[in-house]
Amino acid sequence: MPELYDFVNRYKPDLIWSNGESECPDTYQNSTNLFSWLYNDSFVKDEVVKYSCYHGGYYNCQETFKPGRLLDHMWKTCTIVDKSSWGYCGDMAMSDIASESEIISELVQTVSLGDNYLLNIGPTKDGLIDPIFQERLLAVEKWLNISGEAIYASKPSRVQSEKNMISVWIRSLNLQSPITTTTTKVRMLGIQEDLKWSTDLDKVLLISLPQLPPSAVPVKFAWTVKLTGIE
Incomplete structure (x- = not known):
């Protein structure tokens, strides 16, 4: 806990990502006291954003969280290009790699429900990005160069989907x-x-x-x- 306080005071982060709720509850980790201080007394109390399932600026209840409906609170879905791992696997199979259409479809669905999309890739131990990950990221960039107007600074419509469209x-x-x-x-x-x-x-x-x-x-x-x- 002292390291977390020192981290906030020293670096003044814009975003803090809570993780580990699947391992033990917040009462064990004493995170409630930390975040009470973070939002009320810290140097970044007016700017910082925190991710967790029930508290903070954004909801992110589990990996690849998708509420499936428009929420009245900010949220984020976090997903991976390599469906088998959040890190880098030298023996990854192409069958585990999300396609361009899957990634873009997920991005569009997330934005249509009002919030943010995080796409994770795992670099190699040398800090390099595998060519297949580069290919997927460049495909998203190409799509955004044309369709970004529908993504950046957008907000949900009064209708998020239509049948027989x-x-x-x-x-x-x-x-x-x-x-x-x-x-x-x-x-x-x-x-x-x-x-x-x-x-x-x-x-x-x-x-x-x-x-x-x-x-x-x-x-x-x-x-x-x-x-x-x-x-």
Whole structure:
């Protein structure tokens, strides 16, 4: 405990990650006293963020925590590229490596529910990043370069998911929740032209997706459609 107090006083961290709740309760670790001091009397009491399951700035109840719904408290999901380990395994199998689409899908789902996403990779003992991890991180970067507007500084919609949303075979995206106006415009991020849209008798928004050759598609998957002028 003295080391933790010294650490906070010496380095003034922005974030403290609580870990070890699976090993023993907070009463054994005396963490309640530490965090009471941290939030009330320490030098960083007005800025510091703490992760734990029930207390602090962010909830993170277990590895790969996903509440599955919009919470009224900040939270974070933490996941790994190598599904078998949070560290580096020299004998890792490709079957354990999360695909680009899995990672991006998880990122989108996390942001749609209002919070933060941490993607972990394990460096080698020399501090190097394995090529397969580099490949996954660069894929996320490429996707964010096109679709980052839907991620950074965003906030959840009043609707987080829709049933029977997309019919790819007719190149149409059908959305039930947006309420269109006379100023509504629709665009796919990475494509400059506005998309054509209409509404049916049930006021479902029907968006015509562009017919593009593979070389012109802005991203491989998780296309982002931007709507303006809606309610």
